[in-house]
Amino acid sequence: MKRIVILGAGTAGTMAANQLRKRLERDVQITVVDEDPVHYYQPGFLFIPFGTYSPDKVTKPKARFIPKGVNFVKATITELVPEQQVVRLGDGTELPYDYLIIATGTHPTRSETPGLDSSEYGKTIHDFYSYDGAVALHDAIEKFDGGTLVVNLIELPIKCPVAPLEFAFLADAYFEERGIRDNVTIKYVTPMSSAFTKPVAAKRLGDMFERRGIDIEPDFYVERVDADRRTVVSFDEREVEYDLLVTVPVNKGAAFLGKTGIVDELNHVKVDSKNFQSPDFPSIFAIGDAAALPSSKAGSVAHFAMETFVPNFIEYINGSEMTHEFDGHANCFIETGHDKAMLIDFNYFTEPLPGKYPVPKLGPMSLLEETRRNHWGKLGFKWLYWHMLLPGRRMPVKAEMSMAGKIPVTEPDTSKDNI
Amino acid sequence: MPVTTIADRPVHVDDEGFMTEYQEWDEDLARTLAGTIGIELTDAHLEVIRFLRSDFEQNGVTPTLRRVSTVGNIPTKTLFDLFPKKPARKMAYVAGLPKPAGCI
Incomplete structure (x- = not known):
């Protein structure tokens, strides 16, 4: 057996x-x-x-x-x-x-970064990649009425790499809805050179940051957190101060x-x-x-x-040769605030491109565009997850990435200046 | 793949200038590559570059900063001193290796 x-x-x-x-x-x-x-x-x-989901929903x-x-x-x-x-x-x-x-x-893993596991964790230092962390952050964000919010990822790779972007967008919308956006500075502190690694999506996301007044601090590789001074310090001695730090620890x-x-x-x-x-x-x-x-x-x-x-x-x-190959296909909703979301679809070889998904030209989802439908798609996914995906029932989308419905774009490649 | 001329010889590079042929590299070329991004190579730089090259030869992947610090025993802080601002890209560029893979 x-x-x-x-x-x-x-x-x-x-x-x-x-x-x-x-x-x-x-x-x-x-x-x-x-x-x-x-x-x-x-x-x-x-x-x-x-506060969009109560903890018992997850x-x-x-x-x-x-x-x-x-x-x-x-x-x-x-x-x-x-x-x-x-x-x-x-x-x-x-x-x-x-x-x-x-x-x-x-x-x-907070212990990988000096200062992150301090007594300030759960007070001025938070993460939302755990149940307890997300619940504690709900209280902190409700009480936050002004100052600098730093959204940070320490090091790649992290799971759900778009989640910190979503967090920044949702925070912008949340503080706007509370009427205190002018009192809040949002800084996105990342070890990457832009908001995203692939050029077409990076350009769009960069523009979205700018429109929302979210500052980006690129190439920032956190060495330690100075919890007493409420400051993140990079390996090349740059410093960013915060009142509320929402970080993604090393995975x-x-x-x-x-x-x-x-x-x-x-x-x-x-x-x-x-x-x-x-x-x-x-x-x-x-x-x-x-x-x-x-x-x-x-x-x-x-x-x-x-x-x-x-x-x-x-x-x-069964002793046979393995005949299937995975193409690295990924598909992520990116919440962008005010009940809208973007969708990206890509694999090992092809970067996220604009277009429609899953049916070419019809969608109903729009790739690399902020729409309400994408947002409802993201919320509806929870049902699919529990009822279709986990039990292993067939989902209504293809496993292999498809170029059908995608529009190839040539964006100016600014990466040459980045070495 | 475009071919460019570096230090008077033809070299294969990608569209961002990262070399694509492992064998075309030598330390003379590294000096020229480093010069183009404002770095004067010292022994400390070369120690990093040699680790990158040998690790790539074994694994076929440009090592990450974490790998250089944990496996190569060169502290990340040193890497930022030697290759300021964007050490992962700069090290790979000078070492004649593919651009480090983005993780998204």
Whole structure:
């Protein structure tokens, strides 16, 4: 009997468990391990600080999404020994496997940045990438009546790389609606040279920052936070003062992976970008945010990836060659405030372009444009997530990125001046 | 891929001027590349460049600042001193390696 162990019951692990259980014979045993009984709808964290979602809207029990015929173990993972094909758990039990799927995600790690883990965390220093963080930030933002709000990301890669942009846009709209926008300075402090890495989207987002009066502080690589002076300090000694700091800490993969030798410096598992297999141990695969890939770390990527991962994995365990290739397809809504949103669609090879999605010319979504429909699309996605995506039902969009409906643009490339 | 002339020899570069052929690089060329972005190469620069080149040769990817500091043992602060403002891009440019991948 073949034994498959899936580590992590988040977005990717849950989707994999559902799709594999449907497609594999019953003599294949599937076990899922996770220490946290709660499944968080992570895209919803963004809306909690502004009061759009109450916290109870983003949680459900993980067990509800694990299908019948899959063994769900609630335990802490303490060790993975790839050479022995065994996982050790917090209660001392050993879980041997024939095939391992690592889906333990990536996690904001405040301790990586001096000063971030200070007693000011939860007071003047916040993040919104965790349930508790988002809830605490809601209180702080309600009480905030003027001063400098700094929105920052410490280092790439981070999961949902557009979320800090969305946070800045939503903060602008929120303070405007409260009638105090003139009393608030919003600064976007980023290690990148512009708001986004790809030129067409960077240009549009840069213009949107300007229109909203959001200042951007580019090439700012945070070395430390001086919580007493309410200042972020960069490696090249630049300083930005804040009254309220909303940061995205360094994202790291699960700590137990650090000792396995199959990860990069941030504990993300090194895998083949086409089929998610570890080059060191062919019995190990890593999916979702846990994998070190040149694609975005996002639920949409995990979802699109599943359509090539699942058939590849089944081919592999049946001793066949893997015949599917992942193209790095990502699709992100970007909330831009006042009930509007933008949509971007891209992959390893093609940057986000304007056009219509998912149906060429018709949409109903508009790419790289702010519309109300996009906003309702983003809000409606929560239902799809719980009811279609996690249980592994077919979604009404194609997994592979398509150029149909997209308009190629040539924007002046200013990056030459950037070296 | 465009071909340009650097230090009197033909060199393949991408549209932003990053070299695309690993073998076309040598330390003389690095001096010229560094000069074009206002950097005079010292041994300290060359130590960084050599780590970048050997790491790229093994992994096929231009290493990140974090990798240079954790695996190459060169503190990030030093990298900002040696290659001011945009060390990741500048190091890759001088080392004749592909532009570091954006992470989005």
